[in-house]
Amino acid sequence: MNSKWKKFNRKLSVVLSTSLIASMFSMQLLASAEVTSSSVTSFKDVEQSYAKTEITKLIEKGILSGFADGTFKPSDSVTRAQLAKIMVGALQLKPDSTVASSFKDVEQSKWYAGYVSALVQSGVAQGTSKDTFSPDKKVTREELAVFFVRAFGWETKNAPTQTTKPQLADMDKVSDWAKDSVSLAYQSGFIKGIVQKDGTTTFNPTGVADRQALARLAYEFVMNKSTYEQFMIPAKTEEGTDNSNPTKPETTKPSENSNKGNSSNNSSTGDNGNNNNTGGNNGGGQQTSSKNLTSPGTYTLGNVTGNVTIGSQGVILKDTKINGNLQVLESVANGDVTLDHVTVTGTTSIKGGGPNSIHALNSVLATVIVDKADGSVRLVLEGASDVQQIEIKSGAIVKNDSTGDVGPIELTDSIPHNAAVVLNGTFDSIMVHAEQISVEFGDNSSIGNLEVFQQALNTVFKINQGATVNRAILDAIVQFSGAGALTSAQVNVEGSDFSGLQQHPRIEADPTVTSLVYLPEIIDLSAVNATKQIVLTGVTGSANKDVTSLASWEVENNGIVTVNNSGKIQAVANGTTVVKAKYGEYQIQVPVTVAVYNELTHPRLEGVQVTNGSAKLTFTNGLDVSELTAEDFVVHAYYNGQERELSNLQYHNGEFTFSPIDSYGSTLYITVDSNTDKTQFAGSQSASVKLTGFGGRIKDVAGAPVANLQISFRKGLDNKTGEIVGTVTTDTYGKYYINMQPGIYTGELGGGDTKYIRTYLIGVSAVNVNNQNENQTAIEIPAANETRFVLTWGKDPADLDSHLIGPAGDGGVFHTYYADKRYYYDDELMVDLDLDDTTSYGPETTTIRQLLPGTYTFYVHHYSGTSTIKMSGAKIDVFHGAVPTPSATYTVEEGSGNELYWNVLKMIVAEDGTVTYETVNQFTNVNPLHTLTPESSSQETNEAGE
Template sequence: MFLKKKKKLLVGFIAKLMVLVITLSSVSMSVPSVAEAASKPEISKNSKSVLIGNRYNLNIKNKIKGSTYKWKSSNEDVATVNNRGFVTGISKGKAVITCTIKTPKKDYRVKCDVTIRQPAEEFEINNKVSILNVGQKYNLNRSLYPESSNDLTSWSSSDESIATPNSRGKFTALKEGTVVIKGTTLSKKSDDVTIRVVDEAGIVTTQEELDEFIGSGVGLITVKTDEEATFSIPEGDYGKQTLVVDAPKGEITNKGVFKAIEIKNISPNTWYEQAIGNELNVSARNSRIVVDNNATVSIVSNSSNLNIVNNGVISGLTLNSSGSVNIEGSSTTPVPITANTANAEITTSVPVNMICNQRITLNILPGAEASTVEVASEEFIPNVIGVGNITVIIGTGENATTRTIEATPANNSSSGGSSGHYHPSPSPTPNPEAEVNTGEISGRVTAVSVVTGSAIEVVTGSAIEVVTGSAIVAMPGVNVRILKYDGTTVNAALESIFTNPNTIVTITDENGLYSVDELDEGSYVVVMGKSGYKVLIQQTTIVPGASTVLNGLLIPLDEDESIVNGYASGKIINALNGQQVDSSLEFTLKVYSRNEAGLGALVLTEVVSGGKYTIQLPEGYYTVELTDNREAVDGVTYAKAISNLVVLGGSTYEDQDIVLSTLKTAGQATFVLTWGEEPWDLDSHLIGPVEEYEKYHIYYASLRYPRDVDHGDLENLDLRLDWDDVTSYGPETVTVYSPVQGGVYTYYVYNYSGNYDSTLANSGAKVVVTTATETMSFEVPAGGEERSWVVCSFDSDTGKITPINELVDNDFSNTIEGLVEG
């Protein structure tokens, strides 16, 4: 009995042991070895550029003994491949090189996307500069000759700690030093530029240093010295440079036109202005500005003591401090003055046309008796002393009244004065606890009216007009459009100013006056226009609790002209790669007039090529429609694109690029994002579709779905981030090639840069969505410091785009549960 029981136990143990051995054997057989996984054949390059006429060997790595290799080109008119994998470039274009590998155990298929490029005969860096500031961004740009060349350019730096250009030649100067940046094409044509990076302020102390910096490319020049010195700035257009003067013993004669001029410290003797079109921001405690008889200038004063000798034209004088201003000179043209602060004192011997937003003292000397003053209410009527009478306009519109104020003799100004002197009630004391978060803007629009008299010069934009026999008159009925544009370009704001729901529209009254209050802090573009006059476009800044005064001077059209022509130009960009389209392609460009009602009449039809366009049109706002002239083929030819254009008389507005997406089939969609210079990096995100708890997320860290499909294999990809732009402007593109499953996708934009330079709401961002049946455009809505813009949803079953257009805090994807990275 005992032996039988022992035998049964032994048999059971052996049976269990056999089961364990079989199980372990099956597990070991099901797991591939590390050696087997590592031996999978791979192609040496997934993508490659080859010049026409050149050869390149596409090697196979991890070859397996006993295998056969069959090579094939998708387009032998572009590139051929022999049985050893050598690719030869035949003509400009793209082809897919495929190798089918038959091994003793398994077949493999590998491929390489090949771009055949036309060699450049010449290569040139367009924007060569010699000096830049630390922190300054710059785009070198480049030209290839012939223009049909699509040669590939690579950029290198002799010292990447100073500057490292990206693939498009853009870079930021990182630290002081000298660096050589070189661009080299695939055909070995090259050009380089040597750049010295100086301190952030661009400090110069001598005339020699100043001469070196002017026109060099450096964005900011600061003249800073405590020594006695005289500086002379030659005639020239320095519109990309800002000049700051911090030289308490320095005298400057200026003939150049700058982006901006700020006078912090200067000798009390003189700044001699001999240029046309500058704005001087004066904060020096004690300064003297002499305006030459051929000069035109505007002045913003934050000075405690400013002396002006006006022998030319002062287009505007704005007082933002309570100091004293003395005006004299040979010019008899009235000086337009806006007083924004109380207790300032103006003494003048030339006529002034004043707008008083606060109560000041106005001392009228002989020669200034024809001065006029405008005030919103009686409390701002100035204390007028000196000689003669002045005219005061109180209020605006139908309720405005006119009063003549007799000046009190200067030596009696502290007494009760004569019966003709007006004593306004004291200005109300502001409540120190009241917090004001908005500002206001007001001003007067005038125009040049032809009368008998002498010629005057008028500056409008960058053009200088000479109108013979002219006078300045108030302009009623002028349309004034105001739009906030922080963080984007003026072009971007102008493109939408007629249609943007945030545009504020007002009309000047019979005295040419306008006023808008409760404006948020920020930068604004202001467009003033009236039939028969050239459009005036200006920029200004709103400060909380302050009143900004912006006057306008309209220039009439000449008698022999009914229109003023300007130019618009830009590149035609492929949304999939951010590059210009093939220069051999032709497009039909149609331009329509644009007004407050939307699309107007067709005004121009033109065929353009070369990957760019330039058109001449009357000054105004337009919508352009661009159509690919090739026979329509889904995924090959481009879908019709619609974009807005701005044209200004006598000017060329460049970089109004048009971005194109390829035609889509049912269920497909492309989302194209563009924006302004700041923030520098906005990111596209696509989430969806939703089924239970899985949501696929495509963005810069998850470029495609499925992940195991090559980025260039559009036939087998479902979702892809086609192009990721990290250096401002865009385009950045996401495409649904084949819906993962029927359902709804959500597209949103995230401000990766943060709110350091600008906010998403102020970026000027636009998104164009193209499907098989429609194209829809979105503009970022107004907001605060939100980081995400949820733009729209796309239903891949119906092809319908549903607008959302909402700003939300932080990253929108963080609010979604169960998110699966694509």
């Protein structure tokens, strides 16, 4: 245990900058601005709080405050903004809004701006990213413990290893990164825990912290700090001097551009790449300035006061301490680099290296950022290497063979779609923000906590043989497979797929849920195969939560009714029984009666299809639905745990219509039943629709709206052949909106008997945001005398550019691209770039209006964005004449390499007009314009990189 205490202080800063911040539950809180009150008597809701005394004292000191409605809300959850205010008061810091201006979600006019800024400046906390603070996010109990231990500014290496006080009974539920802090805080008496009936004490670590708990800890920190000094000693600096400042800044992440230019930042006495075994004149403990290692060899630099760049493969850097940043540059390509007994106090940035790649042996690294454009890089940690945190921004392999300590690994949202990340070894904490990627845990790997954030839609996790993921927290719909094991999962959104695992994980309940309510409370069914929905709601301290599909359902007698995984009951035969649901520690029982009404002769309601605005009905026995009226039905709707009256509900010819619910993210359940007389039909049917989806606008290349165009959607990214799961038609303005379950969808438009080429769009349906800019351009089929090149690609890079070079009317050549879109000859348009897309996917279209004999060359330029052309999925379709299908297609072959240009094809037009195609498929960093047309050097373009 002593070794763990010794590691604590070194790990703590990264715990705060990653785990403390990024692991907070992503649930929205409607927070009100706090107002100061000088007396607790003005707060009408603190009399019964266990922290009444502490609240009173801290209000008197001006550290705590309440709300404008005269309440303190002791049981409400704590937001990051509220925490910032209280911690600034407890640390006696002065509010200052200067730093807060760097956070786009902290407006200067907000009440908390000065507190956020002061806390960030103190080094006690950082933003959730370089430009966001997330002031409305909730804080968990284990995070509070870590936060206050950090605020004390003391090391835990001398914490008691033995004590007469029993350990917390639920320590196994504490996140690995928080265990040391929670244990120390409890053993010292700083946190009290919750005494259970059996005499044990629990902590509920993942429960959302409430305001009274924060008040008690803040009181102890302010009023009784000396009480806990016997358990903690002041941290020492590396030189052994005392550093008891509680606001000592933690290691911070560099800004996006902080390392630009380092490759040229060399002093006149710096290393010039000499290949020797002693590292030239730099060795031992000498202080040296920034270095640029540009040749293979073994280098020993001693103490470096600036930055070091490695620009060549075959570099072995030994026995060096870098008091700055280390960069492994793109020029290392697919070569190897070894760090042997190297310490880097700043950021280690890996942009080069191959499949055997970067080795860190007995080294100490603060923040490691892996960002190789094509993803073909492997980082191996060996010996007793320590790494505080790893950020992965591209595909990568990370192997941990080290006996040292490896902090949290963050898979950032900048990782390109369909990239692969492989993690081999033991890792305490993995945090995933990346969307639509593949994450593989290698054979016999051990993962502590896996946190999947809202934006990580459709990410796929493979757990290999012998590998174990101890616990997953899922705030996005993802998929698991493999022969390994996922022990438990807290599923905060419905829809994740565990079917690919040999054994399903134990599903944990949301710890903020304190009870269950359900509707309806009694079920009666009047026909075989009739259905009714039970809606199960978890009661929380703030907004209630629909847990219908997250609960486990069963029925006492499935010969009478059955129940599916989403709480829908279906009648089988006459009788009575009980349906049960369990969610966490809570369970319900619902009595059910089936009494079939004139089964052989009476019409039955057989089905209902629900959208946000309609419910279409189907019946048996040829019932004339036109004779039915609204009085023949009973309609119940449930939304957000309550029965909801549907506005403007009308019935006509087998369909109910109603005003769409203007809300987003929850499920609308509708049950249609026969009236009590059952004079027209018997039975009932239930259906639901998740009020998530996306929309956008379809326009043509001229920007005009495309009306009445059908779009068919398939589940998944770039899925062009699977089952169609939804269709929608654009309105008069070219707009569409479709309700879809959370996920990524591929929409197909055009083709068939339309006048448009078949193209595709990508739509993302998420639980936390309503995407309404999933736009696309409809490309018309060319005229008989035209040829059209259509470039499409994936999410990354954001901007690929189309270039076409060909014969000009004056005997020279033309070059069309984004900066010179049209070529005219004798005032006649000959060639034009109809559309230049700069926001992923395409299409970009280049059209030859008048063909001239000669050779046309089409190439692609990686203009901006992450990833590479080879990993982009780029495709060029060539349409020659008035045809709906391409005459030729060229698709990039996936591979390594980050070249800027892809020279794709040549189209050769003979004197008689015959067209032939020649595949080029060359990748280069030299603009093909200059190699194909040397004389064009006098016509310098404005294109970046040329």
